[in-house]
Amino acid sequence: MRLELVAIGDELLKGGVVNTNLFFLSRALSFLGYEVKGQTVIGDERIEEGLKTVWTRSDVVIVTGGLGPTLDDKTKKAVGLLLQKKLVVDQKVKKRLLKRGLQGAVLESLSKKPQGALVLPNFCGSAPGLVMLKPKGALILLPGVPEEMEALFDQAVAPFLKKHFPLKKRFFQEEIQLCQISEAEVDPQLRKFKLKRPDLRIGIYPHLATLRVVFSLESSHEKKARALLSGFKKKLEKAFFPYVFQAQSGDLAEALKDIFVQKKLTLALAESCSGGALGAALTSVPGASKYFLGSLVTYANELKTSLLNVRPKTIQKYGAVSLETAEEMLQGIFLTTTADFGIALSGIAGPGGGTRLKPAGTLCLAYGLRGKKAQLKKLFFPFERKLFVKYAVSFALSLLWVKIKAL
Amino acid sequence: MRLELVAIGDELLKGGVVNTNLFFLSRALSFLGYEVKGQTVIGDERIEEGLKTVWTRSDVVIVTGGLGPTLDDKTKKAVGLLLQKKLVVDQKVKKRLLKRGLQGAVLESLSKKPQGALVLPNFCGSAPGLVMLKPKGALILLPGVPEEMEALFDQAVAPFLKKHFPLKKRFFQEEIQLCQISEAEVDPQLRKFKLKRPDLRIGIYPHLATLRVVFSLESSHEKKARALLSGFKKKLEKAFFPYVFQAQSGDLAEALKDIFVQKKLTLALAESCSGGALGAALTSVPGASKYFLGSLVTYANELKTSLLNVRPKTIQKYGAVSLETAEEMLQGIFLTTTADFGIALSGIAGPGGGTRLKPAGTLCLAYGLRGKKAQLKKLFFPFERKLFVKYAVSFALSLLWVKIKAL
Numbered sequence: 100m101r102l103e104l105v106a107i108g109d110e111l112l113k114g115g116v117v118n119t120n121l122f123f124l125s126r127a128l129s130f131l132g133y134e135v136k137g138q139t140v141i142g143d144e145r146i147e148e149g150l151k152t153v154w155t156r157s158d159v160v161i162v163t164g165g166l167g168p169t170l171d172d173k174t175k176k177a178v179g180l181l182l183q184k185k186l187v188v189d190q191k192v193k194k195r196l197l198k199r200g201l202q203g204a205v206l207e208s209l210s211k212k213p214q215g216a217l218v219l220p221n222f223c224g225s226a227p228g229l230v231m232l233k234p235k236g237a238l239i240l241l242p243g244v245p246e247e248m249e250a251l252f253d254q255a256v257a258p259f260l261k262k263h264f265p266l267k268k269r270f271f272q273e274e275i276q277l278c279q280i281s282e283a284e285v286d287p288q289l290r291k292f293k294l295k296r297p298d299l300r301i302g303i304y305p306h307l308a309t310l311r312v313v314f315s316l317e318s319s320h321e322k323k324a325r326a327l328l329s330g331f332k333k334k335l336e337k338a339f340f341p342y343v344f345q346a347q348s349g350d351l352a353e354a355l356k357d358i359f360v361q362k363k364l365t366l367a368l369a370e371s372c373s374g375g376a377l378g379a380a381l382t383s384v385p386g387a388s389k390y391f392l393g394s395l396v397t398y399a400n401e402l403k404t405s406l407l408n409v410r411p412k413t414i415q416k417y418g419a420v421s422l423e424t425a426e427e428m429l430q431g432i433f434l435t436t437t438a439d440f441g442i443a444l445s446g447i448a449g450p451g452g453g454t455r456l457k458p459a460g461t462l463c464l465a466y467g468l469r470g471k472k473a474q475l476k477k478l479f480f481p482f483e484r485k486l487f488v489k490y491a492v493s494f495a496l497s498l499l500w501v502k503i504k505a506l
Numbered sequence: 507m508r509l510e511l512v513a514i515g516d517e518l519l520k521g522g523v524v525n526t527n528l529f530f531l532s533r534a535l536s537f538l539g540y541e542v543k544g545q546t547v548i549g550d551e552r553i554e555e556g557l558k559t560v561w562t563r564s565d566v567v568i569v570t571g572g573l574g575p576t577l578d579d580k581t582k583k584a585v586g587l588l589l590q591k592k593l594v595v596d597q598k599v600k601k602r603l604l605k606r607g608l609q610g611a612v613l614e615s616l617s618k619k620p621q622g623a624l625v626l627p628n629f630c631g632s633a634p635g636l637v638m639l640k641p642k643g644a645l646i647l648l649p650g651v652p653e654e655m656e657a658l659f660d661q662a663v664a665p666f667l668k669k670h671f672p673l674k675k676r677f678f679q680e681e682i683q684l685c686q687i688s689e690a691e692v693d694p695q696l697r698k699f700k701l702k703r704p705d706l707r708i709g710i711y712p713h714l715a716t717l718r719v720v721f722s723l724e725s726s727h728e729k730k731a732r733a734l735l736s737g738f739k740k741k742l743e744k745a746f747f748p749y750v751f752q753a754q755s756g757d758l759a760e761a762l763k764d765i766f767v768q769k770k771l772t773l774a775l776a777e778s779c780s781g782g783a784l785g786a787a788l789t790s791v792p793g794a795s796k797y798f799l800g801s802l803v804t805y806a807n808e809l810k811t812s813l814l815n816v817r818p819k820t821i822q823k824y825g826a827v828s829l830e831t832a833e834e835m836l837q838g839i840f841l842t843t844t845a846d847f848g849i850a851l852s853g854i855a856g857p858g859g860g861t862r863l864k865p866a867g868t869l870c871l872a873y874g875l876r877g878k879k880a881q882l883k884k885l886f887f888p889f890e891r892k893l894f895v896k897y898a899v900s901f902a903l904s905l906l907w908v909k910i911k912a913l
Contacts, residue, residue: 117526
């Protein structure tokens with residue numbers, strides 16, 4: 100079964116929005132064991148033409164976008180033309196939308212579907228999903244609003260696929276997550292695996308301070324495939340033990356929450372250049388309140404002094420971005436909060452504010468346990484401002500991980 | 507000239523990473539006036555087949571990904587097969603990489619190119635860009651690492667396109683950015699514009715608490731087109747004046763920086779549920795230090811009390827998530843910092859922590875000028891945790907904007 104994804108919308112071709120729908124669908128289908136053979140983005144004015152190419156070569160096509168009531172929503176019309184089906188009003192849909200207070204042209208437009216289409220009710224929004232069947236295939240239309248699309252996929256599309264397109268040979272997948280390890284460091288090991296099993300697919304996905312390695316194998320023997328993959332995984336885990344983390348979401352912050360809670364430690368931060376982004380990253384995980392107390396975002400130097408007790412002399416002598424200031428910020432955390440562990444960040448996010456000796460991209464970190472000697476680290480991420488902050492946050496998370504894991 | 511984009515990589519089809527490269531390229535090309543006719547994502551094992559379809563129907567194709575030295579990088583080989591060109595070593599590239607300390611199989615692999623390809627040197631990484639020309643067309647290969655790809659595009663691809671594929675009929679575009687206004691509120695006005703100019707393309711892109719409306723027109727008369735578009739823009743601006751903001755990056759934080767600096771006001775925050783995300787959003791803009799002092803991220807109640815002077819009685823009686831607590835947090839900002847303006851957020855990000863009367867998704871805000879009565883606002887964003895925080899931040903930014911604009 101050949102499955103492809105299509106996203107509709109001029110805004111995607113113009114870079115008005117990031118395409119998170121194809122990301123969601125690819126990830127969700129991959130978890131179900133389906134292989135996505137291609138993704139295509141088509142503009143509003145070219146839906147019929149673009150869809151024809153994909154539909155002709157595929158069995159199942161999932162399309163998102165262009166189902167709404169506004170004037171830039173043109174998917175249903177194009178699909179009608181492509182499949183030579185008239186657009187007709189679905190009375191059930193109309194009734195449901197009427198109840199929700201819709202009327203006029205919007206009601207009319209949202210109630211229409213290509214003749215013969217099955218309706219997937221949308222409980223999070225107004226435009227329902229639609230399915231057109233062909234022998235051994237289906238064209239599935241979903242709305243473009245991410246929350247609606249995601250809910251419809253989980254509630255209706257996933258069960259539909261499982262029922263009508265059950266998998267025979269399946270893709271099995273294992274992954275391992277590392278931090279502070281580079282692509283080049285794992286590559287030799289991976290090449291050995293590949294020699295053993297030439298059909299093994301390996302993906303290496305570096306992301307800031309973390310690295311995800313994915314092994315996959317197509318097989319009809321689940322047990323064998325899983326054993327093989329988990330063997331490869333264990334070898335890597337052993338070789339890189341201190342840097343391996345586990346998190347369902349792939350997010351180091353999740354692993355940190357687990358380990359802090361497990362070790363019964365609390366954490367507080369002092370941030371400057373990151374503006375609160377490290378606190379935001381840590382609290383993006385449910386349950387963060389079990390160990391995370393807070394963050395003192397002392398962007399202005401006056402706050403470093405008044406809130407964290409950093410001596411004005413230290414800032415004067417070494418600069419706000421220095422290991423000396425970072426260390427005093429860390430001590431300030433222990434003064435101001437009851438945290439067991441602290442980390443302080445000060446850096447130059449740029450583009451302005453750098454000097455020859457301390458260029459934009461410089462990051463100074465101090466971290467450690469209350470009452471113990473602080474560990475200090477100076478790093479350099481010469482990137483654009485937002486990317487600098489992302490690296491700073493990711494690196495801080497990875498430092499925390501390696502340190503707490505070893506405690 | 508028909509231009510299409512291609513991204514290579516199994517990780518994209520499996521949902522391992524979000525595709526920001528196609529987003530960047532689409533946006534950058536759109537700014538230059540080029541229209542992107544399609545985006546396609548192709549898996550590592552299907553590059554030749556997938557690229558053939560796109561290359562056959564297009565004049566210019568920009569491909570990202572699969573140029574690196576690791577075993578999952580297969581783009582050059584596939585392009586060689588597609589164009590029937592041998593892979594040969596480019597001595598200049600090899601020399602440059604040797605100087606940078608590369609060696610062995612990695613050096614060899616990175617130095618190779620399909621015979622006849624032009625080289626676009628990569629100053630941010632190791633894999634260079636490559637260009638294969640055809641009569642009236644070009645196949646442009648760029649590395650997949652976003653920072654390298656973006657730098658190469660700006661430095662080499664944009665000038666190349668301008669020189670070899672200058673625009674005749676161009677797309678002109680205007681946009682207007684609004685906050686706290688819904689799609690439905692602007693739609694009637696936009697339909698009127700469309701009646702006047704049926705060839706006007708309108709895109710409506712809601713994003714959290716903001717809305718971007720884009721008008722575009724294909725024309726060979728720049729002056730006429732621009733006058734028409736700016737007329738439409740002015741009409742909308744007039745109708746929604748208090749909610750209109752301007753920011754080159756499209757980012758409300760940029761508009762806020764400008765208006766705070768212009769009005770010579772400083773700002774400090776007290777955050778709880780957002781964990782620092784509001785501070786991070788505000789400081790993502792260069793120059794934020796000109797008005798932004800910092801944020802007290804008091805995630806734990808003990809910090810609300812010790813740092814912001816919130817009375818334990820208030821938390822006990824009304825809860826940490828209440829307008830009463832938010833108001834005391836705001837007063838705490840004025841006690842602890844010298845800020846002219848403050849905003850305090852407390853909410854339940856979920857999934858846990860909600861009650862029947864205060865479900866997850868509840869957000870309480872207090873904001874205002876030092877010495878003036880605080881404005882209080884209770885909102886409800888019943889979304890998944892990360893999305894809740896995004897809405898909370900976007901809404902807080904929009905409240906700040908409307909308030910400061912009116913001062």
